[in-house]
Amino acid sequence: MKLPLACVTAALLVGTGSAQTPDVAREWLHWDGARPDGSLFGGRISIPLVPRTTHRIPAPVTTLFGTYGAAGADNRVDLVMVGDGYTSTEQNQFQQDAAAMAVSFFNHQPFTRYQNYFSVHTVAVVSNESGVDNDPNQGVNKxxxxxxxxxxxxxERLLCVSVSKxxxxxxxxxxxxxxxxLANSSKYGGAGYTGSDLATSSGQNGSSSEVVVHELGHSFGNLADEYDYGGGTNWTGGEVSEPNVSILDATAMASAGTKWSDWLGTNNGNFDGLISTYEGARYYQKGIYRPTNNSLMRALGRPFNLPSVESLLIELYKIVSPIDAASDESVVYNGSEVLFVQPLVLVGGKSLAIQWYLDGAPIAGATGTQLDLVQLGLSPCAHTVQAVVVDPTKWVRDESARSKWMTDxxxxxxxxxxxxxxDCDGNGLADECEIAADPSLDWNGDGVLDSCSPPNYCQANANSSGQAGQMGASGSPVIADNSLILTARFLPTNEFGYFLMSNTQGFVPLFGGSSGNxxxxxxxxxxxxxxxxQVLNTGVFGFAALPVDLNVLPGGAVIASGEHWYFQxxxxxxxxxxxxxxxDILFR
Known part of the structure; x- marks a missing residue:
């Protein structure tokens, strides 16, 4: 679900476009009127925003189109239609009006191709009276x-609603x-609330279905109106935020590399023809430009142009992930499994692009929804497998947006x-893998955990403590780590001693008249x-320890990787x- 935006107050007073309360968040409310030829005129006003309500007034819901209960069911854009001025006996009319709006919406690209990305719901809202305020004339209250x-x-044409309700x-x-x-009316009207993710329209006007798609261009795609009526002659402000209007002409835009510069010169009749910079947009006739001559953001009955399609798709992917479902990422796999990834599917059955990776490198030919790990011939130990899904559509040329929003x-x-x-300790992990991750688990380098095959050799004789002294080590056998600490335990207390080393094993029993070997x-x-x-003292615990600097050894000895050295x-x-x-220590 898209992160909640603020929404407008329940009532909009006349004049809110000019009188603004300081430090109050606001949004633009777009309105449009249509001439007989379908060309639009209109404008926008600024209104206050309030946080979107989570309050719910119970009412029946019907899902006209959707995937609830299936994999990825929550990974959809949820369009919810509510009606006003429909009495209890007019709910069938509301459902017919809503269905007509949904059909019209999905008859426009990019929504036709991306229909599977949406779920459409209707809520049966019952009004006490039929119709809405100021229809057909001012002063009519319902x-x-x-x-x-x-x-x-x-x-007149601005059709408002209590956003909170x-x-x-x-x-x-x-x-x-x-x-x-949707208003239970045949009067032309509508509105696009850019901050509230909401659009309004009459339910039965002949242009209603086109109005809804146009208004969703505002509320869903954050698109500007591309017509040049209602504001004035010359635009004197700076660059604007909407993606489909700009103060730059084609030369300046190509030089700056902004807005729809990647589209300049593209000519596609299905998306309103040649893309350039056409003067006149956002209610002004001069000094501000639109991408094409006459798109749906300028006139009804027209398609969106490609820069607007691109913006709509980017906004779509801010809500929806390209991946609907996949194998559990929290599981540690052992290499015998088949992993899967389930991308969203476009209308017509075309899937998004998939590429599997092993340890950061692409796996040749691995572009399907499943990956059989057995077929990879994996070497033992740790590996990382990734599935990358991206929408490669040619309707988007902003590669940074594709990477950020359209790839998962x-x-x-x-x-x-x-x-x-x-797996000597039976923990399900190969000894070699554990040792590769932590060499101190195998000091003598025999490939088996020391907990199963200790690195000690040559049994010691008992000392006056009644036990046989035992060597140990901590730190690491990796030379570069230089963290070796030699230890000895089960010793008599408060006696002096020191460590010995050699690169050769031997055996001399009771050497030099001692009691040891x-x-x-x-x-x-x-x-x-x-x-x-240094000479050490075993202390009250009968224990000795010495941190060893591998760069400063007795007799100037030098230890090389792969050599065994022996200690007592x-x-x-x-x-x-x-x-x-x-x-026995094998240095690495």
């Missing part, structure tokens, strides 16, 4: 549910993105266990002098000495 009235703000009834629908308020991504996390992988061979280096180390702690033990078991 007791109606939504307070609709012609001659709003002193303009209109939404109070519209809120009966499953969701609300745009409201269309689903990201899936994989942890693949290979056929030869170990030396598990090192070759050149044995001692961590008993600064700066490489020698310590005094009352009248003799002892030594822990050995620790």
């Amino acid at each position: 007791d109606t549910a939504l307070d609709m009235a012609f001659w709003c703000g002193g303009t 209109a939404y109070s009834y519209a809120n009966n629908a499953p969701d609300v993105d745009q409201v269309i308020a 991504t689903r990201t899936f996390t994989l942890d693949v266990v290979g056929s030869g992988s170990n 030396l598990c090192l061979g070759g050149q044995i280096l001692r961590f008993n002098k600064a700066p490489a180390g 702690l020698w310590f005094r033990d009352k009248t003799t000495s002892n030594i822990t078991d050995g620790l």
Whole structure:
């Protein structure tokens, strides 16, 4: 659902276009009149906004068109039609009027092609009297549910409504993105509330269906009127915010690269012909331009021009995601599954563009709604799969908008266990994957978690504590991390000792008259002098630890990646000495 905008107050007083209350948020209310040839005249007035109401006045709802109950049902633009001046015996007339409006709406591009993006609902609003205020003449007052009235703000064709009441009834629908308020009248009139996402129209005038689409151009697409009547001769202001009018002529626009510059020179008869800069728009005759000669924002019975179509589609995608449904992103997949993504489908069955990615790279040929992970031949461990869906329509040339609004991504996390992988602790994760993520889980580099296959070797003899001293390590075996801490536990208390290292294993029982077994061979280096180390005290807990700087080792030793080094702690033990078991570390 589109984020709620503010909406207008329930009543609009004559003159609100000129008298404005400071520091009150306002919106533009557009109105139009039609000449016999369909050309439009009109204007706009500024009115106050108030927050959109969440109040609901209970009333029956009918869904004329929609996908509720299906995948992605909440991923639609919800058009809700409410009627005013329809009594309890005239509800069939309201439904007929609403259906005619929906048919007309979907007969205009881009809504024809994107019809599946919408749900259309009607709310049966019952009025005490038939008709609306000031119809057929000023001074006629009717007791109606939504307070609709012609001659709003002193303009005959401006058909206003109590916005708060209109939404109070519209809120009966499953969701609300745009409201269309229909008056039980054949008198020409309508309005487009740009900030309230609301349009009004007579229900039975011969031009009503065209008026509704035009007014939705204002309220849904934030489009300006492209006719040059009602404002004056010369526009003297600066650039305007609406996407389909500009103070720049074609040369200046092409140079600035703004507004519809990407469309200049395009000629499509289905969308009002050649796109250039035609002088006269937004109620002024000079100094302001429109994209084409005579689009629906200038005259009834015409199509939207392509710059307006582009703006309507961008606004559409601000509400709707290109993806209706997809596999659960919260699940960690093991590589045996089939993932899916379900994009919205355009009328005619054409789908949006899909591209699947593996670890950031596009998968060749993977452009369908499903991806069989088995077929990817995934290596063990962690992978990321993404499905990117984009609307590639040629009716949009603003690529930044396409990327921001018309593209959506689903990201899936994989942890693949290979056929030869170990899972020694039975946690469902391959040992090699866990070790790749955290090398300290496998100090000796045997490819098995240390919790299953410890890196210790060469059993130590018991010391005076009654236990055998045991080596350990914390930090990381990655040389670049330089975070190794050697530890030893199960030692006699308050005794002195120091760590030893060698790149060779050995075995000398009761070496040097001690009570322990030396598990090192070759050149044995001692961590008993600064700066490489120091003599340690086992303290009251019978424990020793030494942070090792791999750049400053005893005897100037240098450790290279892929080398095994072996460690022990020698310590005094009352009248003799002892030594822990050995620790095997594969440095990486």
